[in-house]
Amino acid sequence: MRHTPSICGFAFAEWLVISLLYTDSVLTDEPAQSLRIEILNEGGFRSDGRRQYELREIAFDSSPQAGADGSARISHGLTEVLVSVFGPREARVRAQTLHDRAAIHVEVNIAPFSTGDRRRRGRGDKRVQELAAMIKATFEPVVQTGLYPRSQIDIFVHVLQQDGGVLPAAINATTVALINAGVPLADYVCAITGGVHAAAPMLDLTALEESDLPHVTVASMPRSGRLTLVSMETRLHVDRFEEILRLAGEAGTVIHTEMHAVVRQRTKGLLDGISTGLRASKPAEDAMVEDE
Amino acid sequence: MRPPSPSIPEKDFFFAALDQDVRLDGRGFLEPRSLDLSFGAELGHVECSLGKTRVLAHVDAKMVRPEPQRPFEGLISIHCELSPMAGAEYEPGRSSEEETALARHLDKIFRRSDAIDREALCVLTGERVWHLRLSVHVLSAASSSSSSDAAAAAGGGGGLLDCASLACAAALRHFRRPEVEVHGTGEVTVYAPEARAPVPLALHHTPFCVSFAGRSSLKVRMLLDPAGLELRLAHGVLVLALTAQRELAVVHKAGGLPLAPETLIGAVEIAARRARELETWLDVHVRDDWARKNVEVR
Numbered sequence: 001m002r003h004t005p006s007i008c009g010f011a012f013a014e015w016l017v018i019s020l021l022y023t024d025s026v027l028t029d030e031p032a033q034s035l036r037i038e039i040l041n042e043g044g045f046r047s048d049g050r051r052q053y054e055l056r057e058i059a060f061d062s063s064p065q066a067g068a069d070g071s072a073r074i075s076h077g078l079t080e081v082l083v084s085v086f087g088p089r090e091a092r093v094r095a096q097t098l099h100d101r102a103a104i105h106v107e108v109n110i111a112p113f114s115t116g117d118r119r120r121r122g123r124g125d126k127r128v129q130e131l132a133a134m135i136k137a138t139f140e141p142v143v144q145t146g147l148y149p150r151s152q153i154d155i156f157v158h159v160l161q162q163d164g165g166v167l168p169a170a171i172n173a174t175t176v177a178l179i180n181a182g183v184p185l186a187d188y189v190c191a192i193t194g195g196v197h198a199a200a201p202m203l204d205l206t207a208l209e210e211s212d213l214p215h216v217t218v219a220s221m222p223r224s225g226r227l228t229l230v231s232m233e234t235r236l237h238v239d240r241f242e243e244i245l246r247l248a249g250e251a252g253t254v255i256h257t258e259m260h261a262v263v264r265q266r267t268k269g270l271l272d273g274i275s276t277g278l279r280a281s282k283p284a285e286d287a288m289v290e291d292e
Numbered sequence: 293m294r295p296p297s298p299s300i301p302e303k304d305f306f307f308a309a310l311d312q313d314v315r316l317d318g319r320g321f322l323e324p325r326s327l328d329l330s331f332g333a334e335l336g337h338v339e340c341s342l343g344k345t346r347v348l349a350h351v352d353a354k355m356v357r358p359e360p361q362r363p364f365e366g367l368i369s370i371h372c373e374l375s376p377m378a379g380a381e382y383e384p385g386r387s388s389e390e391e392t393a394l395a396r397h398l399d400k401i402f403r404r405s406d407a408i409d410r411e412a413l414c415v416l417t418g419e420r421v422w423h424l425r426l427s428v429h430v431l432s433a434a435s436s437s438s439s440s441d442a443a444a445a446a447g448g449g450g451g452l453l454d455c456a457s458l459a460c461a462a463a464l465r466h467f468r469r470p471e472v473e474v475h476g477t478g479e480v481t482v483y484a485p486e487a488r489a490p491v492p493l494a495l496h497h498t499p500f501c502v503s504f505a506g507r508s509s510l511k512v513r514m515l516l517d518p519a520g521l522e523l524r525l526a527h528g529v530l531v532l533a534l535t536a537q538r539e540l541a542v543v544h545k546a547g548g549l550p551l552a553p554e555t556l557i558g559a560v561e562i563a564a565r566r567a568r569e570l571e572t573w574l575d576v577h578v579r580d581d582w583a584r585k586n587v588e589v590r
Contacts, residue, residue, distance in 0.1 A: 130396065137547025141528075216543065226550035232543040233400050235497070238560055241540050245553050 039197045039209055047208060055192070055204045055251060058258055060176055062266040068156075070181025074173040077206065078163035083173040084156045085181040091152035101145035103152050106136040108170070110159040131167060132157070138171055138191075138219050138229045144184040153183060164207040165193045167217050171229070172255060179263050188259055189228055190252035191219035194244040196236060201243050203251050216241065218248035222256035225249060298524060306525055310507070317519060322562055324517040325451065327573065329462055331581045335490065336467030339431070340459035342451045343519060346431040349459035351424060351467040355482070358414070358421040366413020366421040370398050371428065372456075378430040394456060397544070398428065401457050401499050401533045405541035408464065412494035415472055420480055422469060424493075428456050451517050453531060457501035458570065465578045468492050499533040499541035500570045502563040506530065506549050514559050516566070530556070532563045536571035 037047045044051060056077030065071035068084035091097040096105075108131045112120045121128050135157060143153065155177070157170045168191035175189045195205045195215035205215055214236040219229035230245070298306075306316060315321065325343035332338070336351035358365060372395040374382045382388055402408065413422040433452050468490035471483045505518035505526035514530070515522055523529065528548025533541040540560065545551065 126396070134546050140547045141550060221550055224550065224552075226552050227545070227556060228547065228550045230543050230545040230551075230556060232540060233404050234541075235405050235535075236540050238534070238538040238540055238564055241543070241560065242557050245556065249553060 037208060039212060040200055040202065046202065048206060050204075052200060052202045053247065053251075055254065056206075058172075058255065060173070060259065060262040062176065062180055062262060068177075068181070070177045070179070070183070072173045072176035072180060074169050074176070075161075076165060076169040076172070077204070078161055079165055079169045080159075080161035081166065081169045081173045082158040082160060083170065083177040084158075085153065085174075085177045085183065086156075087153040087181070088148040088151040088183065089154075091150065096152070097150045098145075100149050102143070102148035102150075104136055104140055104143060104145065104155065105152055106132045106139075106155045106157065108132040108135070108157045108159070110162075114159050114162045131170070134167060134229065134231065135170055135174060138189060139174065139178070142186050142189055142221070142228060143178065144186065147184060153178075162207065164205045164210045165217075167231070168192050168219070171219050172259065176259055176262060180266065187221040187223045188256050189219050190222055190255040190259065191217060191229065192248050192251045192255060193217050194248045194251075196240045196244065199240065201240065201247055203247055216244050216248065218245060218252070220249050220252035222253050298521060302521070303525060306521060307507070315515065316521060321513055322516045324566065325519065327458070329458075329574075329577045331462075331466060331577075335585075336463050338459050338463040338466055340455055340462060342455035342458070342517070345433050345451050345455045347452070347456045347459040348429045348431055349456070349463035350427050350429075351463045352427075353422045353424050353467075353469045355415065355420050355480075356423040358418060360418075363418035364414050365410040367423040368403050368408055368410065368413075368426065369423070370395060370403065370426045370460075372398065373427070373429045374433070375430070378433040382433075390452070394428070394430075394453060397453055397501075397531065397542070398426075398456060398460060400542045400544075401501060402426070402460060402464070405497075405499055405533070407495060407497055407499055407541070409494035409496055415480055416474055416478060419478065426460055426463065428460060430456070451503065451519070454501045454503055454517060457499070457533065458574070461498045461500065462574055462578065464493055464495060465498065465574065466581065497535040497537065497539065497541075498571065498574070499535050500567040501531065501533045501542075502566050503532070504530040504559050504563075506551065506555070514555065514562070516562065530559055532560060534560070534563055534567050536568045538564045538567075 040046055040052065046052070050056070058074065058076050061073040063071060064073045064082060065084045069086050071082070071084040073080065073082045088102050091103060096103055107123065108128050110121045110128060112118050135155065139155070155174055157174065159166055159170070171189055171191035175185070178185055192203060193205050193210070193215050194201060194203050195209060195213035196202070197213050202209065202213070205213065214232070214234035216232040216236070217229065218227060220227050309316060313321070319325070328341045330339045339346065339348045356367065358367070372391055374388060374391040374394065376382050376384050382390070408424065413424065415421055430452065470485065470490050471488040473481045473483070475481070502516070503518065504514040504516055505522050506514050506528045507526055518526060518529070526548070528545070528551065530551070531542065531544040535541065545556070
């Protein structure tokens, strides 16, 4: 996974300008027309210098928010999403409690500065609600809600920057945030978008590509290889769809290793903290024993 | 008022029957319920029934000024209504979760997949375009409250979305807009159907919605066209919309039972076959009705 600007500076700059002019994303209702940009050129490069199956750089920040039980910030190319998880805790609204499992509550907030058109989207916005419903539905079968009856797990998703793949970025960040919060999960959930340009499948689309191509969002569970979310809204041939599904599954395993490394690193940090704490408290205990 | 959730014996019986490859209404696993289509006197007025679910779809066209940022494109709006007539669990006035889900899915199937050629609805650039209004009224949706969003979308009465999308497809095929003529001065004449034969809509493709219900068990099998109780007890619902040309327009599988990719691809194949059947079925019905209308072209 390479970062884009280093590959070809000019193409990137041009692409950036155009994507700022015609900023479009999953969250705009009408796709914008791309003008002079070739989605995939003859050399097999995409508008930002990536190859067909190349993913953008993915980086996680494991604990950006101290107040939350678990939080994660993902920067996936130019898309940036912050997720904070609270709970499992006692449900705020009595009417929403479920007697046999925890209720998952997802709230999505899209910063007005996250796109070029600076559009304010409140909680009542249809697409925001849909995004929240998709995230909720994705995690409901994965989170072991049965362990926490009558409680609630709150997931707050803040979209800080949008450049395509907002839903998969939010899902990936939510997985890490839930793990950080210590919520038991059946498996990781790894999400990615895939699209097809003139019979050539591509992975991890930018906003520019998303507005032009039929695309699929796939969330897979890497260990069982099963899919928790498959969502597509644009027309695509069945044969192409199968290909994209297979590729997205493979990309899922790549993202899984990335996420797993982040989780391990954080856990190692916590363990180190505990062991230094223990070592520091050891002499004090000994001293206490001597006192007796 | 929500109907009570299914009782434990009901649930056990349902799953025990499924284990013996029997569905509650005696259908095969991949056997849909019976379909019926009837056309009203007006063009674009269609009533479709799937089992006990009945949906009425109506298309009308009005001439309006286009949006300034899209002067070449006509407008399409989809309205859904799930009134207490459809079932005791729906309340009047307030739009229920099912209603929103239905409207959203129909929007995805017909508007976002570009099924209707919007530029063909343009009469005079920047001045006059057709505004298509597709209104969907659910007449009957046998009771079932569904817990998940996907199940709600797939239909309260079982196959609500399938039935509604079929009604919409039929209405769009059946509808004809009045012929117009643009004079050099920018004047537009709209001809009455008696004066000039009305024109059918330019449709790029017709997506058909097919839904499946799945359950978690050792042998995972998908049930085509799940009915009320099957939908409520299902562990996962998959909604596909695709054309007879094997093009997927919508795939919606959010939550519920995680699916293996092979199962999903298998379901897509089954749905593709079903879409082809529906296409010919719809074609025959629309053509029959048109022949019966006996419109004379002068």
